[in-house]
Amino acid sequence: MKLTLPTILTLFRIVLIPVLVVTFYLPYRWSNFVAAMIFTICAVTDWADGWIARRYRLTSAFGAFLDPVADKLAVTVALFVVVQSHPTIWLALMSAIIVGREITISALREWMAEVGERRKVRVAAIGKIKTIVQMVAIVCLVYRDDILGLPVFSIGEWLLGVAAALTLWSGLGYLRAAWPAFQADAGEHRNDPDDRRGDRENS
Template identity: 80%
Template sequence: MKLTIPNILTLFRIVLIPVLVIGFYLPYMWSNFLAAFIFAVCAITDWADGWIARRYGMYSAFGAFLDPVADKLAVAVALFIVVQSHPTVWLALLSAVIVGREITISALREWMAEVGQRRQVKVATVGKVKTVVQMLAIVFLVYRDDVFGLPIFTIGEWLLAVAAALTLWSGLAYLRAAWPAFRGEGRQPGPAASAGAGSDPAAGAGGAENS
């Protein structure tokens, strides 16, 4: 297997996840800045690997599998450490909505691929907006200190609330798109469907998927 630049960026993002956790809990005044910076790098590489994959056609089956895994791992781990350090019902509920939706949609995509309907659950614009708001919210929550009198953590909480609302909105859009397949109206699984289920390079190869 030949590693492409998008794949290398995705692997780098996964390597940064334990570094994020360690940086967050370092007993230094600048640990919050380090952790926020690391997550920001994760968010930037998430965008970069997708742009490079689309711009230069560097799609691969490995990238299609790995990129959404890296994205969801980074978001879930970041939310876990934020909730652990600020254990409020509000943050726990918002985080549960976001992580729960990611698990649900991942399972939905896998099932839709099995029945040959993977193209019916394309990434919508609201999903892309949700990703941007969510990443910004987590950077603020991880940084957590006020800046020039601005309540960064509180702003992060409200941005996370917006991201959670967009998460539910986009999740319902995916479920609505998949509803005909649930009712048995789509193409049934078979050798041809299985062969074509993962052949769509635009479905997430190398970072093309921001849901």
């Protein structure tokens, strides 16, 4: 398997995740700044590898699989360390919404691919806006300290709330797009005599 530049950037992003965790917990004044920069690099390379892959036609099956995995790992791990260091109901709830949605939509896309309807759950514009807000929120939460009197952590908390709301909105959009496939699949099972026989045997 030949590694393309986008795939190398994605692998680099995965390597940065444990570095982010270790840096976040280092007992130095600069650790929060470096951790925030590491997550920023993760966010930038997430955009860059996709752009490069599309611009120079360097797409691959492995890269298409790995890119969303790296993105979700970075976001999930960053939220975990933030909640662990600031265990509030607000942060825990917003983080649970974001992570739960990612798991749900990943499962939905996998199922839609199995039934040949993957194109119906492509990333929408609201999903891209959600990603931007989410990334900025996490950078603020990881950095933590005020800047020129601005309450960076509080800004991050509110932005995370906005990201969670956009997460629910976009998630409902994906489910709405997939609903006809759910109904069609349910109808096929109802009309399948083997399924009906199995239902009678299990009743």
